[in-house]
Amino acid sequence: MQLVIAEKPSVAQQIASVIGAEERKDGYMEGSGSIVSWCVGHLVELAQPDAYSDAWKKWTYESLPMIPENWQHEVKRDTAAQYKVLRELMHDTRVDSVVCATDAGREGELIFRLVYEMAGCNKPMKRLWISSMEESAIRDGFANLKPGSDYDCLYQSALCRQRADWLVGLNGTRLFTVLYGGKVLKVGRVQTPTLGMLVERETQIMNFRKEQYFMAHILCGGVDAATGRINSRAEAETVAGACKNGQAVVTSAAKEQKSIAPPKLYDLTTLQRDANRLFGFTAKQTLEYVQSLYEKKLATYPRTDSQYLSDDMEQTAKSVIEAIFGSILFQEDVMFNPNIKRVLNSKKVTDHHAIIPTMEIAKADLSTLPEPERKILSLVANRLLCATGEKHLYETVKAELSCGGHTFHASGKSVTHNGWKDFEDAFKRAFKTIEEKESTEEKKLPELTEGQTFENMQTKISEHYTTPPKHYTEDSLLSAMERAGAEDMGDNVERKGLGTPATRADIIEKLVKDGFVKREKKQMLPTEDGMKLITVLPDVVKSPKLTADWENALTLVAKGEYSMQEFMGGIEDMVRDLVQTYHSVSEEQKSMFGGGAQGINAGTALGKCPKCGGDVVKGKFGAYCKNKCGMNVGRAMGAVLSDSQIKSMLEGKKTLVKGLKGKKGTYDAYLIPEGIEDYSYTKDGKEIRGSQYKVRLEFPKRKK
Template sequence: MSYRLVVTEKPSVAQSIAKVLKVRNRKEGYLVGNGYFITWCVGHLVGLADAKEYDEKYEKWDLKDLPILPDPWKQAVNSGKLKQFHTVKALMSRLDVDVIICATDAGREGELIFRNVYHYSGCRIPFVRLWISSMEDSAISEGFRNLQPSQNYDALYQSALARSHADWLVGINATRLYTCRYHTLLRIGRVQTPVLAMLTERAEQIEHFQKTPYWNVHLTAEGLTVHREKIQSENEAEELSAKCRNQDLKIVSVEKKQKSTVQPRLYDLTSLQRDANRYFGYTAQQTLDAVQSLYEKKLCTYPRTDSQYLTEDMRDTVQNLIRICAQLGLFPSSTDFVPDIDRCINSKKVSDHHALLPTREIYTTDLSTLPEPETNILLQIAMRLLCSTAPVHMYEETVITAKCAEETFSCKGKTVLSSGWKMIEADFRKKAGKSMKMEEEAEPFSSLPKVSENQVLHNVSPEISRHFTSPPKPYTEDTLLSAMENAGKEDFDKDTEKKGLGTPATRAGIIESLVSSGYVKRKGKSLIPTTEGKNLISIVPVPFKSPSMTADWENALLQIEKRTLSADTFIAGITQMVRDLVTSTPSPTAEQLQLFSSSVKTKDSVGVCPWCGSDVYDGKSSYYCSSRECSFCLWKKNKFLECLKQPMTKKLAQELLKKGRIHSKKLYSQRTGKMFEADLVLTRTVDKEGNPTSSIQLDFGRSVRK
């Protein structure tokens, strides 16, 4: 009997596919039945090897060894995932498997996850691609009926591979270069550092902003108030006020115009994250985690999309979805209009995945069983579908121009004619209730009393108000995501597809990395660069902190994906930049070294570094190795442990450093909502930029107990 092997990215996806394919027998690390093996990768099983795998001398960070330019590139199994890798490799080596189905996430990173394992295993079995935008049973069935040739995604893989190589080259070489030059760990990233530069530039604009006063003069007569704004001199404002006091106000013109506020587009991931930050105060990562969970629960479509449109063949599906969302009873205003689906349809603007949508499962799901963030995000997606197809918001704008003592004043008013899509957003705000962190936006101007042209109003009463120019606002995750998305776009033609800094799938991780590394801190909704972050940007050369340059790189990756640029050409450019960086970076001045000088006070050791044997100290945000040539650290804010409701305490850090693992009986499962026990194992892995990093893995087998 021959089998088909399905390789997914996560166990939960494997379970969903197994249900559709009627594969019921669970084994260690895979499922089998009905002519299928189904296994999973649990993220990146295989990644780029650490520098020391090319030469043992690279284990010690030394300037004379730079640049490190692998040729050929090596890969390695990520520590802590060996067992699952061997399971996948064994299945790929079976003689009774005649075809493999790549069912990892349908995107650049998902393609890389599968192909790294496929190639590292030495597999030669032909494979095809499952490419779907929803985990609904019907979508999975349709996807298996329309499996795609693997060759269709070769360019996507080349783009992903080029991205990983570029991140490794910049991350390894720049981080080692600056760490050795400045004798303290300084992390440089291909995308992370330009984002930090944007935050630093904004902070400097705020810091150096000098506010200047200005004055407004307001005249009130018979219930109407008109204004003269932005007067630069207080004396001028007082003279104008005195000139108009008790005079007549003549209406020169009353202009009325009907205007509209068009419906918002459907959500892509970035716009969803931006609005969730405004509505609920969620970080980009919190929103990504919530929407990814909703996707795996079959409640929304593929989340990491960069499109805000739908394809022509989705018209009937969307019509049905709108009806389902309206029937939920959560958006009563949605029943008052006939949806306009045409404005959401544009097949030319859909590449890999269409815009984010709820699925039909929303109708049969008890939303009260979902965690609050998931409920809020799901309703937000449903609300946007209804808003996007609702009528425009119509209003009448009135502009009154008047004269007093030969001086001109004016005012604006607004009357809503038809609320349109804004009524549905109001329903959403009401439903979200206490979760809503954003106050309802006040109208910029309200209705005015009725007056007519040439009408004269008597006995003017003037008033002066003093104001100051405002500095730029600190970036929030909302505004930073927008800035990342639009970085460098002014350098491209209007019709050119542009990618900005990072991708929808990576931007949340970039922000979290800056925070966890101590270069950025959160203050309310604001993202503020720390002193360490500002100091780092002050010494990094322009090409490695330029948002527009990095946006150029991201667009080059898009060209590789579209087969208009070779990956070799792109990597050659990155390699030359790295060479230039190493040869042209001068030795730091005494003043620059002082920026990164460490405190000389004696510190208590938490334990011994498992990488180099030096002391590990208790820092502000991490437990870090005291050796300036070693990058080992344990972050106190560990997302993986937070999900398990296990804080990274000093005692836990000490035990991990001493034994390498610790048994815990009080770990929380987000899937079941129950506590479980397992070993927490300290492992060494490599991040996306090629830097060695420590991580915590679960082991349900052998454990070391007290």
């Protein structure tokens, strides 16, 4: 019997229905010689520093760098029950092989392998690698299962990514938090250089000084021709005065036929960019919508960085295009002869091909889809039509006129064949997109010939200002992340940029959640703390180029062209150098984040932390442990403690707390601390972990 492990319950159910595992059990399904179960995202994660040594429990400079000799993993508490189900199934005597059916990518490989290894499973492993949840794709995938060993290098790449993030993130965060003595300064392998790009753009905008300039114009025969930039109004008026009522001669009129090739198909990043530009969706929202469409079998696998289909998909693409015209996704009555070969290129398909709709759109009732999902599916469908459409053709005219001894320029543009833009225009009309229109669009010029003259010139002067760089939107930030470091890399580099298509949305959300970036309408702006953080961090942790180099190296590890040892050796050396180089800062620098003499050290000491021995001090938002060890010193039994109660609890004394909440109302009790205990809960999909007092209750004697 084979055990099939998917990444999510919804995917497991679809696989189970296809291979006949219909009988529901606790945490899995069974039938037709197969057991199908699932992970719930990452069930196993890297252990925190305090699992390695007592020294690493404390946030001190002396404990750095933290570089584990033997990496440890632990089971996540809130999903431990499902891990237990998988472990028992892996050791079930009926099971003779295991199929990894998690998402077909780097993180999916990591999710499965860590469970497989943590459970101590040594049964033969095979890999299901599919790009669609359609029944035909699942059946074909099971008919062509690959040996698990084929993906050992992908697993090593995933381990490198996970460990590098741990080393850079935890060492960097602790180092700069300890040095600056204020709020937690979070450092991340990808998020910090992303923040660096935002801060650099904000600095350029803040330092920008707008400059005024003028242009003189002549108006003749429906043509508005202008000079270049003139720095003073007086000079512009002199030019206009010399031409008023005079004669203008066309000295040149050059026509040129131009074309815009159809766009490529969507990978995840370009889909996220367009969805932000056209609908205002965040990158994370777009990923959630397209992931849902994938699980509903309506779109292919979303976490891809390829914009092509493989050479054997020509008939599939034709069939999908027919299905698009037959569905509610497209209602324009057009004749269309798609050029499918434009989007076929197996050499440019990495783990997965571009995102396209599936044939299921012909059968499904798309009107029942939530509106955001229908918009994304329509966008993906429209892109397939655009990508296989005809070139957009237009003609440009550039004319030069002479008048009063001065030269004027005019340009125009006229469309001769709309081509693929017919589909784009139809889509924008149908969905009333929010895209900002370009105000500088050129109009068609009247027919001009060299030597042509115009009499009695009318003139005018226009006033202009230089404009600063634009703030990043999520669209332009995703583009910058994708291209980071590209100018310094050759065309043969496998992967460029910060992060992967699958991780960029989470990086942006993390920066917002940590308070370093804020959204204002469509703009992404660094906060004051974000600006400060980048000013104090060294280039080695905020360099987009360095992080892009790492991302490319991870891709080479996945292909077996770069060793895991070499990659991790480079990361470890960087972390060691970072700690040795940055060992102290001035009191003035400490005060940047509320530390130094005026900040964290100014708090009133209430006692020693029962978890790590650090000072517990009174801060702006209540008492806390200076070592940020996760101990909740300000609450017990759900009640907020006063300063005197905290002091008493820290000294291990019996402490009276009134107004505790119980099932039958409130009550008073003495809390007697007897050590500490860990806790965890999930809020907004995130696991919150920490430590709290372990107490024994003693009730006051009732008065007679």
